[in-house]
Each structure stands twice: as structure tokens, then as C-alpha cells.
Amino acid sequence: MVSPSGYTSRETRRHCHDLLPDPLVLFFLLGLAARLLRSDLRVPESLYEALALYLLLAIGLKGGVELASHPLAQLGTQVAGVLALGFAAPLAAFAVLRWVGRLPVPDSASIAGHYGSVSVVTFAVATGWLASRGIAHEPYMAVFVAILEVPGILVGIALARALAPGRVQWGRLAHEVFLGKGIVLLLGGLAIGWAAGPAQFAPLKPLFVDLFKGVLAFFLLEMGLVVGRQLGDARRAGAFLLAFAVGVPIAFGAAGAWAGLALGFTPGGATLLATLAASASYIAAPAAMRIAIPEANPALSLTAALGITFPFNITVGIPLYHRIAVGLAG
């Protein structure tokens, strides 16, 4: 059937679907709208925690299983390159915050730590985005999520304490950083998945692989509610922080895409690395920074990371980083 515009009805529908955001993003927008309209919708805290545990474990397990069929030695250069990126990013962010934004040292260091670390949920949305478009990527990318979670936090704290001396209980902090639930579940999942291999993992697949996108959708509904609460602060954030929270992800995303291609990743893998570089932590980093740099204002870093950068990345950022990666790959 041909409509007056010349499109067949199926083409018209597909065209509309291309314009609509990914369903995952729609779940996020539903939560956001519910919060902004002051709906009484609330995801129970225990459910939110359970979903977060599931996502971390599932990402780790899936990466681990894929890792089992890859010679580990080949990963050496990529791990070293990604680690270098993880240490360079917070330094660059700090320089911008301190010398362009003229923020105090503790705030600059704390925000730099958030942007040096990564958001696992943003990564998960990016894998979903690639999968729904049939774009291939290195299946063991979860390794780099775990690797990139820590350096940003360490650099942020080191910067704060080098430039504005104060007491840091490094023992307690190391415990907080390396034994936070993110690292334990990601690395634990990677190890279990790697030890199990594809055959033994098969019975677990229905729970940890097949249900993944549905759980992620549910989690994004809650993220919409949480971000909706942050938006009030975002309106008061000031022009510099707004520009930082959008500009830095784009710059880091481009750098991540370039680094990914230079390290031999496919454009899909480079897109994921770009997304990791562009994302900012809002679970591991806030906890560590609150303990290590108590004089930093947590409202600034959370507003930027959660209120602005997270929604920017899952709506505009991920497609943009993919376009950059494809463009750079030629």
C-alpha cells in the first residue's frame, strides 16, 4: 500500500521508528517525566539495589565467558592503553575545572575523579544500542569497564591531597575503592564467567543474558526518577558546569574513539571505549570522594555527572561517539 507521501506504510513506520529514541531511552524518559510531573512513582530501594547488583554481575559474567575463548596475552597492549586513558582523563578534566572554571581545588579534584571513572549503566545502554543495530564489537569489553572504574578515583584523591593537604586514611579508602560492590561484582563475574566458559555458562544464560535488556529498562526507569530529582540542581549549576558536563564527554568520547581504533578495536569496540571515556561515575566515585575529599561539594559533581552527563550520553552521546568512531576508521 502506498500512502499519499509516496512511502509504503511499512516504510513510514520504520522511518518513524528510526526517529524515536531506543526503547531503553524511552524508559528513562518515562521515569524523568514521572518525576517532573510529581507522580508518586517510586522504585523501592531494595529493588533498585537488586537490579544494580544484577546488572554488574551480568556484565561481568558475559565478558568473562567471552574472555574464556580469547588468548589473554593478546589483551596486554589494549589493557595498558586503556589504563593510560584512565589516568590521563581525570588529569585533563582537573586542568579544565581548575584553570578554565576556576573552581576550588577540592571541587575540581572531586569532579575530575567522577569523570575519570565510568558509568556502568551508560556502558550497558551503549551495548544495547550497538546490539539493536547489529553492530559488532569486541565481546570482552567488560574487562575495560572494571579497569577504568578505579584510576579516575585514585587520581582525583591524589590531586586533592597533593594540592590541598588533608588527612586521608588510605587503608580505608583502598577498601572503599577496590572492594566497592562495582569492582567486586564486575571482577567476580568476569572470573566466574571465564572459569565456567561457554558450555558451563549455558544454563545461566537465560537469567544473565536473555533478561538483561529488560532489567536494564527497569533500571533506567529508576534512573529517570533519580535524574529528575537532580534537574532542579542542574538549573542552578551555572554556565561553566553545564558546558563542562556536555563538552568534556564529547572531547573524551572523541579521544576514546581515537584511542580505541589506535589500540586495534573495531568501530563498535571503539564506540564502547569512547562511551566509557565520556561517561562519569555516579555510584563508586561519589562514595569514595565523599570520604576522601569531604570538603568538596557533592552537589556539584552529582549535578554534572548524573543530572547532565548521564542523560546527554544515553540520548545524544552514544550515537555521536559511534559516528565519530566510524568517521575516524574511514
Added chain:
Amino acid sequence: MDTHARKLVVIITEAILEKPLVEDVKRLGALGYTVYDVRGGGKRGERAGAWDADRNIEMKVIATEPVAEAISRHVLETYCANYSVTVFLADVAVLRPEKFP
């Protein structure tokens, strides 16, 4: 029934401080404590407890007056400058004084 006068110290603060506070009150002489997850609002905004960095706790400690004062002073000096903290004391009567040194 015999009752014994003690002080109840109540600390309402960010959940991130739970671990350090537990260590502090034990070190300062309290034998026990109770912690709840709570939500509320104040000078520094609203905390609904919806996710990790947004959670608040309430800690209750019953102790003798010197211990209760030491805990309150320590909380004021250590945490009040940089964290959202409400701390207050109340008179309570306990039945088994050996539990609350």
C-alpha cells in the same frame, strides 16, 4: 522497678558515614548502637534515599553522660563542617545499666 539514668545520642547523617561512626562510638566507649535507613530534608536540601549517594541513616546510642558527651563532641568536631549532620541528646531511663556503660 529500678531504673537508671542514661543519655540517648541520636545522629542523623549521610549513609556514607555509617562505617566510620560505628567505629567511633565503639572506640569512645559505647557498647551498642542501632542504625536505621531514613529520609528527610533540611538546610542542605532533601534526601529521599532513592539511590546510593542519596541515602541517610539515623544512629542511636545509649550511654552514660561522659560517653554520650564524648561521642557528641567528636561528631561535632569531625563531621559537622563537611557533612549533613543532625545530632541531639535526650534523657532516658534504662533497666539494665551494665548494657550501657
